[in-house]
Amino acid sequence: QKEVEQNSGPLSVPEGAIASLNCTYSDRGSQSFFWYRQYSGKSPELIMFIYSNGDKEDGRFTAQLNKASQYVSLLIRDSQPSDSATYLCAVTTGTASKLTFGTGTRLQVTL
């Protein structure tokens, strides 16, 4: 079992819709959870982080964490074509000195 799992997609949503991206992790000791956006050929950029169970909102983005189910998700409201990218889920593991990444979910926002 991979440490961090994501559906590779592509996930296709129409412009203006809500995109829901999901991630599961295997280490119950994981403490911090991050969502990165990566455009094709570019490096990842941090868009959200969450440490506690529940929801965390930042603009059009909402991160949701359920530690009991070992599940973290990212919701993007009012999806725009510029949101089309690969979204990487990352968690801190072990001594929390490094991040472990999922393989990413490719999101396509269609006109």
Add this chain to the structure above:
Amino acid sequence: DGGITQSPKYLFRKEGQNVTLSCEQNLNHDAMYWYRQDPGQGLRLIYYSQIVNDFQKGDIAEGYSVSREKKESFPLTVTSAQKNPTAFYLCASSIGPKNYGYTFGSGTRLTVV
């Protein structure tokens, strides 16, 4: 402006050749990391360093070497022992990954010719 600079952006390596990828940061971060990204495989950790003059192997360290002589610099050498080096290499730094995650450089795309 503070940030992480990776150079070169594109690098071509001949068979049997060692090449060095540069990573410099002026964010005053203690921790630095090297990841490799292949299509469909996400980011895999090569080496990381939490303090000057100390570094640890990641999940795929074979065929790679690093040094950390200065806080600002963490160069990665891809040796001839790395049989499949063609990939996108990402350098990152952090003031504390648990709370702040990473800041990434712009990446180096290495191709074997």
